[in-house]
Amino acid sequence: MIYQYVDTWKKGDAIGNEVRAISDYLKKNGIDNLVVKCNPKTYQEGAIHFDEFEKKVKKDDLLLFHFAWFVPENLWKKFKAFPCKKIMIYHNVTPAHFFEPYDSRESKTSINARQQLQSGAKFFDAAWGVSQYNADELVSLGYKNVSVVPLLISFSDYKQEPNRALIEQLKDGYTNILFVGRMVPNKKFEDIIAAFAEYKKLNAKSRLILVGNDDMKPYVNKLHNFCRDQEIPDVHFRAHCPFADILAYYSSADLFLCMSEHEGFCVPVVEAMVFDVPVMAYDACAVPDTMGDGGICFTDKDPAKVASIMHALLSDPKMIEEMRENQKKVIERFGSEKILSEMITKLKAFQA
Amino acid sequence: MAEGKPFIKNAVWQERLEKIAQETKPSEIDYKKIFEETDNFSGNAAAILEELGVQTGEGMGEYDCTSDKSLEKVSDYLAHAIQIENIIATTHNPPTSALRRKLKTAFLKVVCWPSRRYLYPQIAYNEDMVRASREMLILLAKVNRSERVAAEKAKKDLKEVQKQMIRLQTRIEELEGKLADSEKKTQANPETEEKA
Numbered sequence A: 001m002i003y004q005y006v007d008t009w010k011k012g013d014a015i016g017n018e019v020r021a022i023s024d025y026l027k028k029n030g031i032d033n034l035v036v037k038c039n040p041k042t043y044q045e046g047a048i049h050f051d052e053f054e055k056k057v058k059k060d061d062l063l064l065f066h067f068a069w070f071v072p073e074n075l076w077k078k079f080k081a082f083p084c085k086k087i088m089i090y091h092n093v094t095p096a097h098f099f100e101p102y103d104s105r106e107s108k109t110s111i112n113a114r115q116q117l118q119s120g121a122k123f124f125d126a127a128w129g130v131s132q133y134n135a136d137e138l139v140s141l142g143y144k145n146v147s148v149v150p151l152l153i154s155f156s157d158y159k160q161e162p163n164r165a166l167i168e169q170l171k172d173g174y175t176n177i178l179f180v181g182r183m184v185p186n187k188k189f190e191d192i193i194a195a196f197a198e199y200k201k202l203n204a205k206s207r208l209i210l211v212g213n214d215d216m217k218p219y220v221n222k223l224h225n226f227c228r229d230q231e232i233p234d235v236h237f238r239a240h241c242p243f244a245d246i247l248a249y250y251s252s253a254d255l256f257l258c259m260s261e262h263e264g265f266c267v268p269v270v271e272a273m274v275f276d277v278p279v280m281a282y283d284a285c286a287v288p289d290t291m292g293d294g295g296i297c298f299t300d301k302d303p304a305k306v307a308s309i310m311h312a313l314l315s316d317p318k319m320i321e322e323m324r325e326n327q328k329k330v331i332e333r334f335g336s337e338k339i340l341s342e343m344i345t346k347l348k349a350f351q352a
Numbered sequence B: 001m002a003e004g005k006p007f008i009k010n011a012v013w014q015e016r017l018e019k020i021a022q023e024t025k026p027s028e029i030d031y032k033k034i035f036e037e038t039d040n041f042s043g044n045a046a047a048i049l050e051e052l053g054v055q056t057g058e059g060m061g062e063y064d065c066t067s068d069k070s071l072e073k074v075s076d077y078l079a080h081a082i083q084i085e086n087i088i089a090t091t092h093n094p095p096t097s098a099l100r101r102k103l104k105t106a107f108l109k110v111v112c113w114p115s116r117r118y119l120y121p122q123i124a125y126n127e128d129m130v131r132a133s134r135e136m137l138i139l140l141a142k143v144n145r146s147e148r149v150a151a152e153k154a155k156k157d158l159k160e161v162q163k164q165m166i167r168l169q170t171r172i173e174e175l176e177g178k179l180a181d182s183e184k185k186t187q188a189n190p191e192t193e194e195k196a
Helices: A014-028 A050-056 A072-080 A106-121 A132-140 A154-158 A163-170 A188-201 A215-230 A243-252 A267-274 A289-293 A303-314 A317-333 A336-351 B011-025 B031-035 B045-052 B069-085 B088-090 B097-119 B122-190 B189-196
Strands: A001-007 A033-037 A047-049 A060-066 A087-089 A126-129 A146-148 A177-179 A205-209 A235-238 A255-258 A280-283 A296-297
Touching: A001 A014, A001 A050, A014 A060, A014 A336, A033 A050, A047 A050, A050 B045, A060 A106, A087 A132, A087 A163, A087 A336, A106 B097, A126 A132, A132 A146, A154 A243, A154 A267, A163 A243, A177 A188, A177 A243, A177 A267, A188 A205, A188 A255, A188 A303, A188 B031, A205 A243, A215 A235, A215 A267, A215 B031, A235 A243, A243 A267, A255 A267, A267 A280, A267 A289, A267 A317, A280 A289, A289 A296, A289 B045, A296 A303, A296 A317, A296 B011, A303 A317, A336 B069
Parallel strands: A001 A033, A001 A060, A033 A047, A060 A087, A087 A126, A126 A146, A177 A205, A177 A255, A205 A235, A255 A280, A280 A296
Antiparallel strands: none
16 A cells, blocks of 8 residues: 655645645556545545554555655654655755744744754655755755655646636736745745836836735735835735636736745746746746756846846747747656656555 | 856857846846835734724725726725724824825825826726725724824823822812911911910
């Protein structure tokens, strides 16, 4: 039996999607598997609670442990002691210093999560990073049998019906600059806004759409105040969007701009490519590796310079077309079937 | 940009765009510093609005991008603001300069709404407007709350002063009574007074 542990199993969330894809693929290939979760409030279908797993787990079972944040200490101790073989799938943990000015609790949790990550090197039999960046981090922490297994992206989800009315609204001759991601300090929304403010000087008919969870209020309030005080118009914050709206924003975007300074993979960059949206992203962590030549990777955040590149790209249909061709190759790299079959091979070899 | 380090990392785009990046002058505005200095004030909108008597229900938490609904909300907010708060007075006399600046920005946004809508008839300004009016209410509530606290304290102080005045008045009356008695005794028996 193969078990996958995930703290919070959410529908639509990148890790949740991967858990579901692995589970479905294993079932399709006749391999028994179950998802274990400890947060009872999240997506239930087909998952068992930790207590049940504790009773069932045997020595010849295999546990795929998705690590992205702090695990309750009592469970972490139990995981260490289980007799089965364990593989960590590492999604990365945002460093504490990003949270410090805004949320001391989140900052402390990040420190604790990183301490757990370090202590895990001794008892995991193998570790998979969803990007080369993550794998390098695991190696530096002393994990053994480290390899890269890219994050599984559920491309079929993007074929759902978008909000057509919203698409029509956004087709008003304005250039739509988009970023999608939780509104947290490491994503550097303020740098996106600054670059947009400069771009607005080059193209007045443009708007910035920022889509993502806005639960970190001290940071989000500061972003709102920043836009208001500097009188930067046409910045749209979209906090709790239905999936059909997110699809509409991607469908209507002219450029995806990412200024994030910490990403373990950065799914939205690939999502933008699925919608043929040109991408520009700052050179940080796993982003250049995920993006490849499907987007422009820049090494400096000067807003005027970023804006000039945005303008140059958006004024050059030939370059955009070429970028789209490159994006197809990037999407191919993350094709679920390919990754899953490689994953199964690895799992079989590991169990043998 | 670090000296010698190219602006564009991937070679395929570098050869076409690097020159543009190098020729662009760095931004004159220090956005990073401005953002660092920006406050994260918001106030608990729902609590303050409730305190003001504004109904907080579905739809209040999110900005609506459909123009009619937004305008309806704005006019509701303004009606409440006018009914409950003295907008002009609080805008001109807030207790701190930071609040004055915030209030004026919010107030100007509300006042300038019709012309902005005429010039730029896109959805952004509806949201901007809803937000501005809501922020203004929050700020007004904050100002008024601090004024209320000050007024309550002044009222308490005044009562204390009044009590003291009454006490003093009583004492004065007592002393005046004693003085009058003493004068009467003196007039009735001038010798005793002299001996004394």
